[in-house]
Amino acid sequence: MALQTTVEQAAGRVPVTIVTLDGELDGTNYQHVIDTVQGIYDAGGRHLLLDLTDLSFISSAGLVALHTSLRLMQGDAPPDPEYGYAALRAINEDVDAGATVSNVQVCGTQEGVQKVLDRTGLGGLFPAHADRAAALAAF
Amino acid sequence: MLTQPEWRHRIPAELERLAELRSLVREAATAGGATRDAVDDLVQAVDEAAANAIVHGYAGAPGWLELHVAIDGPDIVVTLEDGAPWFDPTVAPEPDMDVPATVRGPGGMGIHLIRLATDALDYRRRADGGNMLTMTRSLDRRPKEDA
Numbered sequence: 287m288a289l290q291t292t293v294e295q296a297a298g299r300v301p302v303t304i305v306t307l308d309g310e311l312d313g314t315n316y317q318h319v320i321d322t323v324q325g326i327y328d329a330g331g332r333h334l335l336l337d338l339t340d341l342s343f344i345s346s347a348g349l350v351a352l353h354t355s356l357r358l359m360q361g362d363a364p365p366d367p368e369y370g371y372a373a374l375r376a377i378n379e380d381v382d383a384g385a386t387v388s389n390v391q392v393c394g395t396q397e398g399v400q401k402v403l404d405r406t407g408l409g410g411l412f413p414a415h416a417d418r419a420a421a422l423a424a425f
Numbered sequence: 426m427l428t429q430p431e432w433r434h435r436i437p438a439e440l441e442r443l444a445e446l447r448s449l450v451r452e453a454a455t456a457g458g459a460t461r462d463a464v465d466d467l468v469q470a471v472d473e474a475a476a477n478a479i480v481h482g483y484a485g486a487p488g489w490l491e492l493h494v495a496i497d498g499p500d501i502v503v504t505l506e507d508g509a510p511w512f513d514p515t516v517a518p519e520p521d522m523d524v525p526a527t528v529r530g531p532g533g534m535g536i537h538l539i540r541l542a543t544d545a546l547d548y549r550r551r552a553d554g555g556n557m558l559t560m561t562r563s564l565d566r567r568p569k570e571d572a
Contacts, residue, residue, distance in 0.1 A: 313440045
């Protein structure tokens with residue numbers, strides 16, 4: 287199963303760009319997600335909602351994509367996408383620093399995907415919401 | 426003597442083919458009676474091990490991967506073989522957050538996830554070159570690290 291990525295705009299208290307990931311996020315497509323989020327930031331987007339309702343699998347490469355997306359939306363430069371342990375370290379540093387951000391929200395995370403996020407500490411960085419409405423209200 | 430069900434699948438060492446391995450593991454583990462939680466863990470472990478073999482083992486060179494899945498009593502046993510240079514992930518150190526990332530190198534997060542998703546890892550060098558990694562997980566209990 288490949289990954290379908292769709293990008294939409296939502297108007298609320300602030301303009302929010304919604305990226306929906308449908309399928310499996312792995313080593314073949316994680317760079318596409320990074321590029322998509324980089325494009326959103328470059329175009330002026332500052333609030334990002336990742337809708338993971340239909341994401342059924344995430345590999346370590348996918349975790350790198352999510353963490354990189356979080357960093358990109360803070361205006362950071364994109365890190366080396368092959369950074370492996372460095373990603374884990376960066377995630378832990380961000381968790382230790384209480385770096386939960388308000389301009390990136392996640393919704394609809396399936397149980398299996400949430401387990402992987404939690405095992406690596408990434409779950410602690412993303413405010414998770416049951417659905418889009420709850421996530422949009424959090425911006 | 427009852428014959429235990431088993432599954433075998435061989436693919437070229439290409440990231441684009443990983444979905445096939447994940448699909449086979451999901452099908453086999455489900456047929457073998459694994460819980461949803463166990464199925465997810467095994468799919469994760471196989472994907473990470475196979476991706477490491479492709480990206481870091483073969484490092485762009487052509488190659489192959491062979492997956493074997495079998496039910497062994499209360500456990501599911503997944504064996505992944507490849508023909509890449511010898512590499513033993515079971516002795517790879519846990520992530521040392523004090524070591525600079527450039528020294529640690531890439532790929533470590535996958536091994537970390539494999540350990541968390543399985544109960545036991547066994548590594549052997551293949552006699553004719555290459556690697557054989559056996560990953561065992563209970564069909565229903567959570568891995569102890571995650572309990």
